[in-house]
Amino acid sequence: MTADVTAVAAARQVLAHLGVTVADLQSHPETLEVLPTIAEYLPRVVAAAGPGARRTYGTYWDRMATAWPGRPLDTIAASDVEALKQTMIASAVPRRNSRNGRYAGEHVIAAARAFYTRAIADGLIDATASPAHRVAKPRRLPGTRRALTPHELEEVNAVARSSGNDVILDALLLRLHTETACRRGAALALRLVDLDTANGLVRLTEKGSTVRWQPITPDLAEHLREHAHARGAAFHTDRLLRNRAGQPITSRRYDHLWKRLGERLPWVAVHGMSTHWLRHTTLTWVERHFGYGIARAYAGHTDSPGSSTTTYIKADLHNVANALSAMTSQPHPLAAVADHAGPGTAYHRRCSPISVQPIAACGAR
Incomplete structure (x- = not known):
């Protein structure tokens, strides 16, 4: 049976609107399934992380789950991660060695990247689909520590x-x-x-x-x-x-x-x-x-x-x-x-x- 040219064109238009190609459907049929939400996937990320990563990123992972609890992994945009970074910078608690929230901004990007790196390793999203990796981390400033006299x-x-x-x-x-x-x-x-x-x-x-x-x-x-x-x-x-x-x-x-x-x-x-x-x-x-x-x-x-x-x-x-x-x-x-x-x-x-x-x-x- 020959496919209707008009129907094929309409299908391609719908796929283009959704950001999906025919190759995606053929090579990644699992992407048609509903991905877990940020809150649902977080326990798996925490369980796979080492104690150092949990200590460093745990607070920021919790903030991600609080900000986007019901959103599937593939619905988070780079602008969402950027907005969370700005929120964390603004709400950072002033400390003796703080840099106006710069460390908080750096850590939230690192935490989001670690989160999505795990999702990529689990085959839930493509390596190019991570929104966290499309947000630049703040450039680390020279340290103020020095040798004591x-x-x-x-x-x-x-x-x-x-x-x-x-x-x-x-x-x-x-x-x-x-x-x-x-x-x-x-x-x-x-x-x-x-x-x-x-x-x-x-x-x-x-x-x-x-x-x-x-x-x-x-x-x-x-x-x-x-x-x-x-x-x-x-x-x-x-x-x-x-x-x-x-x-x-x-x-x-x-x-x-x-x-x-x-x-x-x-x-x-x-x-x-x-x-x-x-x-x-x-x-x-x-x-x-x-x-x-x-x-x-x-x-x-x-x-x-x-x-x-x-x-x-x-x-x-x-x-x-x-x-x-x-x-x-x-x-x-x-x-x-x-x-x-x-x-x-x-x-x-x-x-x-x-x-x-x-x-x-x-x-x-």
Whole structure:
């Protein structure tokens, strides 16, 4: 039977109006089915996301479900995502490190892209149909964090050790982050099994579930071990850092610490300083005195993408131990004295160690 030319033309016109081609009907028959709504699909996205993604994007995914609860995935336009971005920017809560809602705008686009990336992977929509990927993310501005000066670091340590309800814990936190340049998530995840007191090492679990051993001074290693045992850590899997009640600390301990420091040192509050500034402080010092390759290893960036040169300048654990020894003016079991790490060498005397305060001066554990 020959198709009616007029009917075919009318059908093509209807398909064009709907934005559908004959090829779409042939290769994607499932698109004729009704897609799940934003609210219906969200639990699947959350279940497939890792803890970091849930923590970062969860709030924005909830806002998407609230803004478009009954709308199918394929009915959201780029302008809808853009409008949600502007709403989030306008309603962002001012914080110490806020940039007039810029971070909120960046995160809502990233969250929407992650949401639609999952829908693409599930075969619900075509890769070119994601509205989130057609909205530009705000350009990230240069960070305002910097390395603390020696005087600033001394002041921070002095105030932390003379105020608060747990000076020994605060001293350990500042010392740990100054020596290792680790992020606070890595410190919170530390367990007894992650501490190697014999070799002066601590095992850090950081972003992307990367795991690495980081040198620490034997003095800090011993104090961390004593602190954990004195506060009830008995099994290998028990958390290392604990409050006076014997409970593992959370990120709130850091929030309270820097809030207290900001109340007593106005410049801390004005600049919105946090634990991450200690990471900048240590890594800047290491780079200035030991070079980019060792600073990169010290930061745990050895496996991250970089220029081809990084293939040839990889530093090992002994190089990092050398830098730590010079920075703290304390010997380390893995440091090579012949490699300028000994406290008696001329190189070491030129290195102007970072102010690392003795933990024992804080009193009882």
